[in-house]
Amino acid sequence: MVIRNTYELRKAVDKAVDNVQVTDIHTHLFTTDFGDLLLWGVDELVTYHYLIAETMRWVDISYDEYWAMSKQEQADLIWDTLFIKNSPYSEACRGVLTVLEKLGLDIASRDLNAFREYFKNMTVEQYIDKVLEVAGVKNLVMTNDPFEDSERKTWLGNYKGDERFKAALRIDPLLNAWDINYKRLKEWGYDVYQELTESTLKEIRRFLNDWIDRMNPVYMAASLPPAFVVPEDSARSRIVEECIIPVSRERNVPFAMMIGVKKLTNPYLRVAGDSVGKSDISTVEYLCAKYPKNKFLVTMLARENQHELCVAARKFRNLLVFGCWWFLNNPSLIEEMTRMRFELLGPSVIPQHSDARVLDQLIYKWSHSRKIIADVLFDKYSDILATGWIIKEDEIIRDVEKIFGGNFWSFLERQF
Incomplete structure (x- = not known):
């Protein structure tokens, strides 16, 4: 169908965005194989670390007193503080309400106790199906x-998997604390030393290959500090260039850099105590330029880095920008970043990921983000419709499918 006016356009955009099935490219969720590591249910939702930090701004108790409480007692305190004694319009609080409403x-x-009743007769397997739907x-x-x-034990044991849940190999400990974690590799049978000799670097590459074989990850990922710099005279820089980069290229497993966490x-x-700092985009540009056959997925935590990151992505086709990460996952910032990315990069981005740590959060994070992305898309299509350009409904569906997952899978399959 050819779109003739903004009324038809609004309907077509909303329908495409509402109906698209998402690939969420970064979460902290798990399959049922991992047992209690998969967090779900209203008490986990209410005690998410965003809400802990908000609550501690109000209550007159010590941190130790809070951590000594049971999970239900913590949830009761947070609910009373943020939802009863104050209006719950922060994004984290609103998210809880959206989940409960959608259920x-x-x-x-x-009534928090009434909400708890909903989950009592629900198995985790049933709830996974419900939430994804x-x-x-x-x-x-x-x-x-x-x-x-706890994760390692599962991978080495009876991991069965779930085809809807894809693995990502997290490598923060290698990069951010090599002076401590080389001992772990040694315990596991890798002939490594703190000094990065050629034989140690070879063993790190063997470690990475072993876990790629075991996990079949869609990418390797690291959460990195604002001071992350390559090249420099550091263990982290050498491991990136001499281990991560060659293995990433040889195995066609992109390197995902999440940069800016303090x-x-x-x-x-x-876990609620982390913060944000501005990073240097030069490292991303250096890696993309020096290793043009490697693939890099990048998201940055500071708002101040977003324009530079978009400009870098215009220059390097082996760089795919994704998501509004962590402290940026707020409606005003999601809208601002999505507009800028579409204006600079067109549909060649992944505008959002959930970063969900509690299964239930998939509901609100995608509900809220879909609306914002649909609003921005409507404005952008309206701009080109006003020029006389013909817009077809199937073209809108094509674009929407790309930005909600298609771009990710295409990037994984491309060769540079």
Whole structure:
């Protein structure tokens, strides 16, 4: 169908975005093989670390007192503080309400115990199916760290998998704490030393290849600090260039860099205590230029880096920009970044990923992001419709399928 006016355009864009099945390219979710590592249910949703940090701004208790509480007691405190004693319009609070509403629960009751009842007779397998259906997610990418003992045990044991859940090999410990983690590799039978000799580098490459064989990951990934620089005289820089880069190229497993996190700015908040810092885009440009046959997926945490990152992606076709990560996952910033990316890069980006740590979060993160992305797409199509350009409904569907997953799979298959 040819779109003739903005009324038809609005309907076509909304329909395409609402109906598209998403590939969520970065989450912290797990298959049921990993047991309790897969977080789900209302208490996990309410005690997500975003809401912990918000709550601790209000309550007059110590951090130790909070961490000594049971999960249900923590949820009760957060619910009373953020949802009853204050209006829940932060994005993290609104997200909880969206999940409960999409599940058909009576939000107006404000009754956390009633919401808990919904989950009592639900198996995790049933709930996975329910959440993926409600969120419109076809498949998702996990975060899998072989340095985490509980995860490692599963991979070395009876991992069965779920075709909807794809693996990603997390390599932060290699890059950010080699002086500590080389000992772990040695324990596992790799002949490595803290000094990065040629034989040690060869063994690191063997470690990476072994885990690629075991996991079949869609990419290797690392969360990196604002001070991440390549090249430099550091273990991290050498491991990137002499281990990650060659293995990534040889195995056709892209290197995903998530740059800009300052770990444990407030250690008393534990996982909620991380912060953000501006990074140097020069490292991304250097890697893309020096290794043109390698593939790089990049997201950056600081708002101040987003324009530079878009410009870099215009110059390097082996760079795929993705998502509004972590502190950027707020409606005003998602809209701003999505507009800028579409204006600079057209549809050749992945505008969003969920970064979900609780299964339920897939529902609200994709519900909220779909609406914002649809609004931006409508404006962009309206601009070209006003010039006299003909827009067809199937072309809108084509574009939407690309940005919600198709671009990712095409990038993995391309050769540079």
